[in-house]
Amino acid sequence: MKLLILLFLIALSFGGDYPKHVSQTLKKIKDNVYGVFGVYEQVSYENRGFISNAYFVVTDEGVLVVDALTTYKLGKELVETIRKITDKPVRFAVITHYHTDHFYGVGALKEAGAEIIAHEWANEYVSSPSSWNFYEARKKILKDHMDGTEMIPPDIVFSEGELKVQMGETVFEVKHLCRGHTPGDIVVWIPEKGVLFSGDLVFDGRLPFLGSGNSRTWLKCLEEILSMRPSVLLPGHGEPMLSWEKIEKSVKWTYRYISDLRTVIRKMIEEGKDIDYVRENINEALLKINPEYAQVPVFFDVNPVNAYYVFFEIENEMIEEGQ
Numbered sequence: 123m124k125l126l127i128l129l130f131l132i133a134l135s136f137g138g139d140y141p142k143h144v145s146q147t148l149k150k151i152k153d154n155v156y157g158v159f160g161v162y163e164q165v166s167y168e169n170r171g172f173i174s175n176a177y178f179v180v181t182d183e184g185v186l187v188v189d190a191l192t193t194y195k196l197g198k199e200l201v202e203t204i205r206k207i208t209d210k211p212v213r214f215a216v217i218t219h220y221h222t223d224h225f226y227g228v229g230a231l232k233e234a235g236a237e238i239i240a241h242e243w244a245n246e247y248v249s250s251p252s253s254w255n256f257y258e259a260r261k262k263i264l265k266d267h268m269d270g271t272e273m274i275p276p277d278i279v280f281s282e283g284e285l286k287v288q289m290g291e292t293v294f295e296v297k298h299l300c301r302g303h304t305p306g307d308i309v310v311w312i313p314e315k316g317v318l319f320s321g322d323l324v325f326d327g328r329l330p331f332l333g334s335g336n337s338r339t340w341l342k343c344l345e346e347i348l349s350m351r352p353s354v355l356l357p358g359h360g361e362p363m364l365s366w367e368k369i370e371k372s373v374k375w376t377y378r379y380i381s382d383l384r385t386v387i388r389k390m391i392e393e394g395k396d397i398d399y400v401r402e403n404i405n406e407a408l409l410k411i412n413p414e415y416a417q418v419p420v421f422f423d424v425n426p427v428n429a430y431y432v433f434f435e436i437e438n439e440m441i442e443e444g445q
C-alpha cells in the first residue's frame with residue numbers, strides 16, 4: 123500500500139504538471155481565433171520547451187498562424203491542433219521575432235504548407251554565430267525534445283512599415299512598430315476584430331527581457347499599441363488579455379518598468395557610477411521607486427541583467443547627445 127501511494131505521488135509530481143500535447147491547452151479566443159498556451163517558466167527538459175504561446179486564425183481561404191513554439195515537435199503538435207479545428211490549408215506563419223521559443227518550430231509549419239513571414243532581421247539572426255550558441259544551449263537542456271529542430275530562415279521578409287495579408291474577408295496587418303524586444307519585432311493586427319498579436323512587447327506583470335532590442339524605442343512602441351486601442355491582446359507569453367482595462371494595465375506596467383529602469387540608470391551614469399555599481403545597486407534603487415517590484419517573479423535575477431544592457435544603451439545615447 124505504501125508503495126502504491128508512493129508511486130501515485132511520483133506519478134503526480136512528474137505526470138500531472140505539464141500538458142502532454144499542445145492541444146490540451148487550446149482555447150478559442152474569438153470567432154475563428156484560437157491559441158495554445160505554454161507554461162510561464164524558463165525552458166526545462168520537464169516542460170519540453172513549451173513556454174510560449176502560438177495562435178491561429180481560420181479564414182475562408184486558409185489558416186494564418188502566429189509564432190511556431192520552441193521545437194519541431196511542438197510545431198508538429200501545433201499543426202495537429204489546427205487539424206482538430208479545420209482542414210483548411212495552413213498558408214502563412216508570421217513569426218513575431220526570431221527568438222528560440224517563437225521560431226524553432228517553423229519546420230513543422232513549412233511541412234504543413236505555410237510560408238514563413240518575418241522581419242528582415244530574422245535572416246541576419248539565423249546566419250549569426252550567436253544563434254548557434256543559443257541552439258547548442260537549447261539542445262543541452264531539451265535533448266531529444268529538440269530532434270528534428272532546425273533554424274530555418276523566413277520565406278517572406280520586410281523591414282519597414284507593414285505588410286498586408288488578405289485571406290477571404292480577413293485583412294491582417296503585419297507591422298514592424300519599433301525596435302523593442304529585438305531589432306525585428308513584428309505584431310499582427312486584425313483591425314476589423316480589434317485583435318492584436320503582440321509577441322514579446324507586452325508583459326502581464328512580469329519582467330520583460332531587455333537584452334537584444336532597444337529600450338528607448340520599445341517605449342514608443344508601447345505608446346503606439348495604446349493608441350491602437352485593441353480589444354483583445356494576445357501576448358507571446360502568459361494569458362490572453364480580453365478587455366481594454368486589462369490591456370491598458372499590462373501595457374502601462376511594461377512601460378513603467380522600462381522607464382523606471384532607464385531613469386534610474388541615467389541618473390547613476392550622470393553621478394559617475396560605473397557598470398559594476400549599477401548592477402549591484404539597481405534592485406535596491408528600483409525598489410525605492412516602487413516596492414511592488416519585489417513581488418515580480420525573477421525580478422532579483424533578471425533586473426540586473428536588464429540593467430547591464432540598458433547601461434550601455436544609455437551611455438551611447440548620452441554620447442550622441444554630446445554629454
Ligand SMILES: [Zn+2]
Binds near residue numbers: 224
Ligand atoms: Zn518569448
